[in-house]
């Protein structure tokens with residue numbers, strides 16, 4: 001590449017975005033934020049112009065908290081400014097010490113939260129079929145220093161909650177689920193938020209349910225933990241004259257809570273539309289050699305999915321590599337993403353500390369995975385456009 005050339009891929013991406021022959025369809029990004037009708041949001045925030053109360057646990061915050069406790073069927077839902085601060089605060093609030101068994105097949109946040117909470121991540125391999133933490137592997141990693149397990153419901157694929165629960169019980173370990181992708185899902189009729197000691201959600205703009213930025217910790221009846229979480233997210237302040245903990249600022253504002261309240265009204269419809277699009281992907285691509293879906297739509301299973309991602313694994317039989325497919329799609333204005341490549345134990349910031357070779361399944365999967373565009377509403381035409389581009393990439 002000459003010095004004057006644009007960075008790798010940027011020129012092609014810009015060309016595809018602005019010079020596409022098919023303006024009806026592209027660009028198609030990996031997802032697109034769900035938004036309520038503008039008038040609905042304006043009506044929701046109008047009272048704030050009267051009250052001038054914009055943050056620090058106001059009325060909208062309270063309304064959203066209650067609505068989420070009802071929907072997710074939990075005793076306590078503690079709202080945060082984002083999923084990452086919610087995750088870190090949970091680990092700190094549990095006053096843990098030592099090693100946390102976790103997965104490297106995830107977004108940076110999961111591993112960083114453990115490290116930033118002063119704990120040691122111990123990387124467990126994942127299950128080939130769905131990318132979630134493998135409880136059998138976790139069992140081999142338990143030591144006297146293990147204090148908790150932090151699995152991820154990656155892509156909304158619900159972990160083996162029974163296996164993980166049994167292991168935790170046997171060794172007296174806490175279980176904190178990173179449920180960033182699993183909002184609103186149910187297993188055998190039970191809300192996914194009810195598993196483990198805590199479930200942590202992200203309400204980022206790219207998530208199935210969003211409050212622009214936001215997150216929450218869901219608990220089942222632990223007043224002590226709820227109080228510590230509330231203190232941590234607000235500098236440790238008890239009242240004007242008392243500060244009990246070394247907290248930070250991770251409060252959800254009234255404007256964010258208002259967006260959450262609006263989006264919540266449309267949540268079921270959004271999920272329906274996502275699953276509809278995902279079903280079309282399956283219809284078009286399920287029989288393609290070398291392409292395996294990691295995001296199921298199977299209504300026969302005990303899980304009610306939310307259609308968070310359309311993740312596929314590309315193996316040898318497909319004809320071109322995952323990276324070649326990714327590049328070919330971007331030239332056609334389809335911006336798929338390699339979530340989650342590389343694994344977090346391959347990050348430069350953990351070199352010499354963590355080793356991707358210790359989790360061969362996760363490493364292999366991360367080299368194959370690609371998330372195709374999925375959002376609500378995504379038309380059949382748009383899904384077909386992506387599927388055609390996937391099939392043409394093999395030619």
Ligand code: T4K
Pocket residue numbers: 029030031032033082083084085106107109110152178180181201202203204205206214215335339
């Ligand atoms: N645990 C897990 C397992 C997670 O996946 C995440 C977050 C967390 C914890 C932490 O939760 P938060 O602290 O974020 O609440 C995105 C998101 O920023 C991140 O929230 C998410 N996981 C991760 C998987 O994806 P990027 O850097 O890939 O996003 P970006 O900016 O490239 O956006 C992707 C596409 O989404 C864009 O091409 C277009 C669309 N988009 C994006 C934004 C920002 C929109 O339509 N609207 C938007 O406002 O990380």
